[in-house]
Amino acid sequence: MAQNKVVGPEIERLIQLLAKLPGLGPRSARRAALHLIKKKDLLLVPLAEAMGVAVEKIGICSVCGTVDTSDPCAICSDPRRDQSVLVVVEDVADLWALERAAAINARYHVLGGTLSPLDGVGPEDLNIAALIERCGSEAIEEVILAINATVEGQTTAHYVTDQLAHLDVKVTRLAHGVPVGGELDYLDEGTLAQALKARTQF
Amino acid sequence: MAQNKVVGPEIERLIQLLAKLPGLGPRSARRAALHLIKKKDLLLVPLAEAMGVAVEKIGICSVCGTVDTSDPCAICSDPRRDQSVLVVVEDVADLWALERAAAINARYHVLGGTLSPLDGVGPEDLNIAALIERCGSEAIEEVILAINATVEGQTTAHYVTDQLAHLDVKVTRLAHGVPVGGELDYLDEGTLAQALKARTQF
Numbered sequence: 161m162a163q164n165k166v167v168g169p170e171i172e173r174l175i176q177l178l179a180k181l182p183g184l185g186p187r188s189a190r191r192a193a194l195h196l197i198k199k200k201d202l203l204l205v206p207l208a209e210a211m212g213v214a215v216e217k218i219g220i221c222s223v224c225g226t227v228d229t230s231d232p233c234a235i236c237s238d239p240r241r242d243q244s245v246l247v248v249v250e251d252v253a254d255l256w257a258l259e260r261a262a263a264i265n266a267r268y269h270v271l272g273g274t275l276s277p278l279d280g281v282g283p284e285d286l287n288i289a290a291l292i293e294r295c296g297s298e299a300i301e302e303v304i305l306a307i308n309a310t311v312e313g314q315t316t317a318h319y320v321t322d323q324l325a326h327l328d329v330k331v332t333r334l335a336h337g338v339p340v341g342g343e344l345d346y347l348d349e350g351t352l353a354q355a356l357k358a359r360t361q362f
Numbered sequence: 363m364a365q366n367k368v369v370g371p372e373i374e375r376l377i378q379l380l381a382k383l384p385g386l387g388p389r390s391a392r393r394a395a396l397h398l399i400k401k402k403d404l405l406l407v408p409l410a411e412a413m414g415v416a417v418e419k420i421g422i423c424s425v426c427g428t429v430d431t432s433d434p435c436a437i438c439s440d441p442r443r444d445q446s447v448l449v450v451v452e453d454v455a456d457l458w459a460l461e462r463a464a465a466i467n468a469r470y471h472v473l474g475g476t477l478s479p480l481d482g483v484g485p486e487d488l489n490i491a492a493l494i495e496r497c498g499s500e501a502i503e504e505v506i507l508a509i510n511a512t513v514e515g516q517t518t519a520h521y522v523t524d525q526l527a528h529l530d531v532k533v534t535r536l537a538h539g540v541p542v543g544g545e546l547d548y549l550d551e552g553t554l555a556q557a558l559k560a561r562t563q564f
Contacts, residue, residue, distance in 0.1 A: 208413035
């Protein structure tokens with residue numbers, strides 16, 4: 161990729177680092193860098209500060225594996241949360257999505273990925289051992305597997321279920337079906353078959 | 363848009379500032395923030411540093427109006443550049459594009475926008491007076507108007523040409539025509555008409 165040699169190395173480095181963000185390519189990173197430089201006081205200075213704060217304060221929760229400024233995180237240390245239910249997610253982004261939906265007032269456990277033998281990701285690379293330990297030592301009654309409905313996700317879900325089999329814990333998973341607002345015509349056969357199979361009384 | 367309340371205010375602020383970058387919306391800003399936090403040492407720390415450096419060092423060149431770490435900028439202070447030619451561009455991004463093309467070894471003048479009466483942008487809001495002054499005081503022989511071929515851009519080009527009329531300076535503009543690699547079928551009638559009119563001996 162042809163890069164600009166007339167901008168100083170400082171701007172060049174800013175552009176190259178911005179281009180590593182998901183959603184920004186080399187061209188949009190240049191636009192973003194220029195935007196930052198032009199809006200120095202309004203955007204560049206505050207963003208540099210916010211990143212400095214993030215560097216200093218944000219870490220991984222040693223209990224559930226999410227990112228937060230405190231350890232244990234705000235969710236793990238919230239006494240108003242149902243202590244008997246753990247929602248297992250692949251990634252912090254999934255935890256955030258569930259929290260935005262505000263559909264459940266439980267605690268979480270972040271696996272940090274899915275099993276993927278082809279990519280060399282085995283059980284020891286994920287946050288699974290800690291999950292088994294939590295389920296053994298804490299008074300957990302139900303583990304909800306809120307893992308993506310992909311092949312890797314479901315493989316991981318099966319593995320986790322097997323690992324929890326010897327414990328007195330109910331393991332559930334999210335329902336499959338038609339997304340709210342979704343049109344049947346656009347859905348794949350697998351989803352439609354599952355939605356029919358799990359139909360409920362109207 | 364519903365924002366996440368479980369992430370600390372520090373993460374929230376980082377997401378909100380990232381969402382102000384061109385090319386990133388609220389959803390991709392969340393992804394970018396999470397990516398930054400996960401790649402703390404590889405990305406967040408270097409990017410925070412690069413932004414700090416940018417805050418401190420990068421400014422506007424007082425001669426041509428581009429952004430750089432020195433004033434006058436590296437281009438304006440480069441003696442190997444043709445001192446008799448000025449390339450007038452709307453924006454720093456256009457200057458960067460021309461430099462990447464490496465098509466001309468001249469100096470630049472950045473207007474900082476286009477005339478747009480509806481948006482309240484008049485000649486005094488652009489870097490035009492400085493251009494007239496440069497053409498009067500420096501030994502400029504040619505001014506190349508490399509301004510976007512939009513209505514506002516061409517209005518601005520006409521205005522600048524009028525302002526330079528009393529000086530002994532040749533004013534030229536970029537050729538219109540078929541983009542290299544472009545297909546005629548996809549081009550608008552205006553471009554095709556211009557390309558025909560300005561046809562050259564093969």
